[in-house]
Amino acid sequence: TPPPPNPSPPGHGIPDDRPLRDGDVVSFDVSCFLGGVHGDNCGTVCVGDVDEAGVRLVEAAQEALDEGVRAAGPGRCLTKVGAAIHAVADKYGYDTVRKYCGHGVADHFHAPPFVKHFRNEDELILQPGMIFTVEPMITEGRQASVTWRDNWTAATADGGRAAQFEHTILITETGVEVLTVP
Numbered sequence: 001t002p003p004p005p006n007p008s009p010p011g012h013g014i015p016d017d018r019p020l021r022d023g024d025v026v027s028f029d030v031s032c033f034l035g036g037v038h039g040d041n042c043g044t045v046c047v048g049d050v051d052e053a054g055v056r057l058v059e060a061a062q063e064a065l066d067e068g069v070r071a072a073g074p075g076r077c078l079t080k081v082g083a084a085i086h087a088v089a090d091k092y093g094y095d096t097v098r099k100y101c102g103h104g105v106a107d108h109f110h111a112p113p114f115v116k117h118f119r120n121e122d123e124l125i126l127q128p129g130m131i132f133t134v135e136p137m138i139t140e141g142r143q144a145s146v147t148w149r150d151n152w153t154a155a156t157a158d159g160g161r162a163a164q165f166e167h168t169i170l171i172t173e174t175g176v177e178v179l180t181v182p
Contacts, residue, residue, distance in 0.1 A: 022048035025058060027164045029135075031109070038109045040133050041180035042166035053140070054161060056092065061138040061163035064088040064096070068117065068134040069169055072176050078124040082116040085136045089118075097137035097162070099145050100154070105131040105168055118143075128173045135166030 020026060029042035044058050064085045071084035081102075089096040102115030113124055117136040141160030148155065156162055170177040 020047045023050050023054070024048075025050060025054045025161050025163055027162070029164065029166065036107050037105050038107075038111075039105060039168055039180070040103075040135070040166060041168060042135055042164050044163040044165060057094065057138065057140055057161055058163045060088060060092040060094055061136060062165050064117070064136040064138055065134060065165040065167060068136060069167060069176060069178065072126055072134070072169060072171065074126055074128050074171055074173060074175070076126050078113060078115065078126060079120055079122055081134060082118050082120050082122075085117045085134075086119045089136075089138055092138075095139045095141070095143035097139060097143045097145060099143075100135075100137060102133040102135045102166070105133070126171045128171050130171040131168065131179070133166055133168050135164060137162050137164040 024047040025044060026047055027042055027044040029040070031038060031040045033039075044061055046055060046058055067084040067088050068081045071080040086096055096118045098116070098118050101117060104111040104113050113130065113132055115132055115134055116122060117134075139156050139160055139162045141156060141158040144157040145154045146157050147153065166180070168179045170179055
């Protein structure tokens with residue numbers, strides 16, 4: 001007997017053999033190992049004719065990323081990034097995933113500092129030279145997620161759609177430089 005199907009469409013992870021269909025909302029999270037460090041970025045696209053709710057979700061995720069990046073800077077507290085992202089999710093009536101977070105860029109994947117994309121009380125003052133990702137996952141329904149049998153792919157527990165955008169940023173002396181520009 002074959003194993004049961006995966007519980008819902010993937011929100012983040014390794015794709016299966018399901019072809020993309022008109023109306024899908026798809027995130028592409030791409031990592032690379034270059035010059036001894038792991039890099040990471042993500043974007044979400046609408047495939048063909050996506051319903052208004054799907055387009056709105058993608059727009060909210062892009063706005064959440066933009067506001068999260070704007071909240072970062074030298075001398076600012078990392079908690080401001082999560083608060084800015086959560087405020088965008090609230091504005092749209094969405095939620096923001098808490099199980100996964102942004103991360104530092106280093107010679108090993110998912111290094112500190114860890115960047116929460118929701119309101120939190122983790123105190124960390126951002127310093128010039130810090131490099132990390134900001135990668136909010138915004139969900140239509142609840143933020144809870146499940147992991148597929150491949151032990152990597154995550155989907156929303158309630159089957160709602162999710163959208164994600166991610167940049168790797170550098171804290172400079174005067175602000176923020178986005179290192180993963182399209």
